[in-house]
Each structure stands twice: as C-alpha cells, then as structure tokens.
Amino acid sequence: MNTIAPAVEAAPLAHRSTVMARVMDLAQRVARSDANVLLVGESGTGKGMLARFLHDASPRRGGPFVTIACANIPAELLESELFGHEKGAFTGALERRTGRFEQADGGTILIDGVNELAPALQGKLLRVVQERTFERLAGTRTVRVDVRILASTQADLEPLVESGAFRKDLFYRLNVIRVDLPPLRKRLEDVPVLADRLLRDIALRRGGEPGRLSPGALDRLMRHHWPGNARELMNVLESAVILSEEPVIPADAIRIGAAGEPGRAGGGTERHETLAQVEERHVREILRLTGGNRTRAARILGISRKTLIEKRKRYGIP
Ligand SMILES: Nc1ncnc2c1ncn2[C@@H]1O[C@H](COP(=O)(O)OP(=O)(O)OP(=O)(O)O)[C@@H](O)[C@H]1O
Numbered sequence: 290m291n292t293i294a295p296a297v298e299a300a301p302l303a304h305r306s307t308v309m310a311r312v313m314d315l316a317q318r319v320a321r322s323d324a325n326v327l328l329v330g331e332s333g334t335g336k337g338m339l340a341r342f343l344h345d346a347s348p349r350r351g352g353p354f355v356t357i358a359c360a361n362i363p364a365e366l367l368e369s370e371l372f373g374h375e376k377g378a379f380t381g382a383l384e385r386r387t388g389r390f391e392q393a394d395g396g397t398i399l400i401d402g403v404n405e406l407a408p409a410l411q412g413k414l415l416r417v418v419q420e421r422t423f424e425r426l427a428g429t430r431t432v433r434v435d436v437r438i439l440a441s442t443q444a445d446l447e448p449l450v451e452s453g454a455f456r457k458d459l460f461y462r463l464n465v466i467r468v469d470l471p472p473l474r475k476r477l478e479d480v481p482v483l484a485d486r487l488l489r490d491i492a493l494r495r496g497g498e499p500g501r502l503s504p505g506a507l508d509r510l511m512r513h514h515w516p517g518n519a520r521e522l523m524n525v526l527e528s529a530v531i532l533s534e535e536p537v538i539p540a541d542a543i544r545i546g547a548a549g550e551p552g553r554a555g556g557g558t559e560r561h562e563t564l565a566q567v568e569e570r571h572v573r574e575i576l577r578l579t580g581g582n583r584t585r586a587a588r589i590l591g592i593s594r595k596t597l598i599e600k601r602k603r604y605g606i607p
C-alpha cells in the first residue's frame with residue numbers, strides 16, 4: 290500500500306441534520322479501516338461523494354481512487370474494463386490493456402451500481418473480493434492487487450439476493466459495513482447548507498462570486514420533495530445561476546418541475562407533448578442557455594457527454 294499521503298483534505302458531505310451527522314460519524318470511523326463498504330441510497334444522494342470521502346480520509350489517500358459505473362458500460366465490455374485484457378483477447382484488442390482493478394492498485398475502487406452486475410461477473414468479482422487476484426481476459430498470469438473495495442447501489446440488494454439475481458456470498462462480502470444515504474426529502478434541514486455548498490461549487494466552476502438565495506428562492510427549495518436528491522438540487526441551482534446572473538437569486542429563477550410552474554408556458558398544447566418532444570425542447574434550451582458548451586450542458590442535464598451527443602444526433606440538434 291502507498292503510505293505517502295499528500296495533503297488532500299477529505300471533504301465531508303455538507304449537512305446539518307442529525308441523520309447525516311450520524312452518517313458522517315460512521316464514515317469517519319469506517320474510513321480508517323480497510324473494510325469493504327456498501328453504500329446504499331437513491332440516485333443523487335451522495336454515494337459517489339461519500340466513497341471519495343472514505344478514500345480521502347483513509348490511509349490509502351495517497352493511492353488512486355478509481356470508479357467503475359456498471360450501469361453505463363455494456364455487459365460485454367465490462368469484464369475487460371474491470372480486469373483488463375491481453376493483446377488479441379478479442380477482435381480489436383490490439384494491445385494489452387490494464388483494467389480498473391489494476392489501475393486502483395494501492396488505492397480504492399468504487400464498484401458503482403453493483404446491483405447491475407451480470408451473474409457471470411458477480412462470480413469473478415467475488416474472487417477479487419476474497420483473494421484480490423484475477424486474470425486479464427485471455428491472460429494466463431494471475432494478477433494480484435492491493436485494493437480497498439467499495440460498492441454502491443440505488444436498490445437494496447436483499448430482494449435481489451432473495452430472487453437469486455445477486456449472489457448471496459458476494460453480498461455478504463461487500464456488505465461488511467453498510468452506509469445508508471437518506472433521501473434529501475427526509476432531511477430537508479440539510480437543504481440550506483447543501484445549497485450554499487453547491488452554489489460555491491458552481492462558482493468555482495463558472496468563476497465569480499457564489500450566488501446567494503433570496504428568502505423566496507429558499508422557500509421554493511424547502512417545499513420541493515427532491516426525487517433526484519442533491520444532484521437535482523445542483524441542477525436547479527445551476528440553471529438558477531445561469532438564468533438570474535445576479536448575486537442574489539430571485540424566487541422565479543428557481544425552476545422546479547415542469548409546466549405549471551410560474552415562468553413556464555403552462556397548460557395549452559404543451560400538456561399533449563410526447564416525452565421525446567419535451568426532452569428535445571429541454572436539451573435545446575439548456576444548450577442555448579450554456580451557449581453551446583456541451584460539458585456544462587451535460588452536467589446541467591445530469592447526463593454524460595456521450596449521452597448528450599447521442600441525444601443531439603437523435604433530435605438533429607447542431
Ligand atoms: N452533502 C453533499 N454536500 C455537497 N455536495 C453533495 C452532497 N451530496 C451530494 N452532493 C453532490 O451532488 C451530486 C450527486 O452526488 P453523487 O454523485 O455522489 O450521488 P450518487 O448517490 O452517487 O448518485 P447516483 O446513484 O446517481 O450515482 C454530486 O455533484 C455531489 O458532489
């Protein structure tokens with residue numbers, strides 16, 4: 290293990306609620322150990338961020354932190370992404386390539402969306418979890434790595450274990466310590482501090498001073514139920530900053546939900562649009578608002594750049 294620890298400050302998740310204080314307290318203690326951790330929570334609750342915290346607050350902080358998102362990678366590519374491959378392992382494998390496990394050697398790996406893992410890969414993952422060894426695709430040599438393993442899931446794994454979709458032995462190995470990230474609607478008292486933090490993050494990316502919320506804007510945020518959790522809040526704030534261009538964000542720059550909200554063309558024909566039409570209009574609007582900056586547009590839309598490119602192609606957006 291790499292023991293040289295550079296000065297990375299582990300950034301705790303912004304919070305004020307007692308539930309989140311308990312989560313951070315647990316995380317702080319767990320970080321020091323090398324135990325496998327299973328992070329459970331709805332989309333956007335901060336699992337990725339907490340995984341990063343666990344790494345940065347651990348003795349492995351000087352080593353790499355590597356994430357692999359199981360849901361975003363087609364099943365047939367995932368195995369070689371995880372374990373790498375030898376030259377000639379499959380058509381197009383012109384060179385040997387190391388996988389994420391090797392890249393994470395000496396550090397931490399986050400298996401993001403582990404509930405999506407196909408049964409065949411669950412078996413291979415179990416072996417790495419137990420022995421820290423594997424072979425590259427078409428490889429004969431056994432590779433050994435020193436990696437701390439974190440896994441995250443939006444769905445409880447127990448029902449998947451019950452139904453046979455997820456291996457019980459793998460579940461027990463990953464679930465040594467379980468950390469639950471509560472949804473934002475169950476800790477609305479976190480919204481003001483979280484919004485402040487996110488506005489600072491937005492200012493760091495965009496430059497300039499962080500926006501501040503008017504009482505009316507905050508009131509709107511406190512009334513929402515946040516199905517998309519902190520990520521949704523980030524997106525709402527980013528659009529608010531773009532829309533208002535003022536230091537204090539007015540209530541009407543907070544656009545939550547679709548038609549019917551003030552400031553939106555509500556009712557009329559819009560109610561009968563298809564989902565695809567709504568999506569196309571929204572993608573176009575965000576691209577317009579960001580001046581065609583695809584990285585920012587993708588971030589605001591909460592999708593990858595690749596997905597944005599696909600959507601532009603589908604809708605013929607230049
Ligand atoms: N408490 C928090 N303080 C500061 N930022 C946060 C907090 N919680 C979440 N965020 C930010 O919100 C966004 C979503 O968080 P994150 O990506 O960690 O969610 P997730 O649970 O991994 O979601 P998914 O299941 O969709 O992958 C990120 O930009 C993250 O930095």
Ligand SMILES: [Mg+2]
Pocket residue numbers: 336337401
């Ligand atoms: Mg994530």
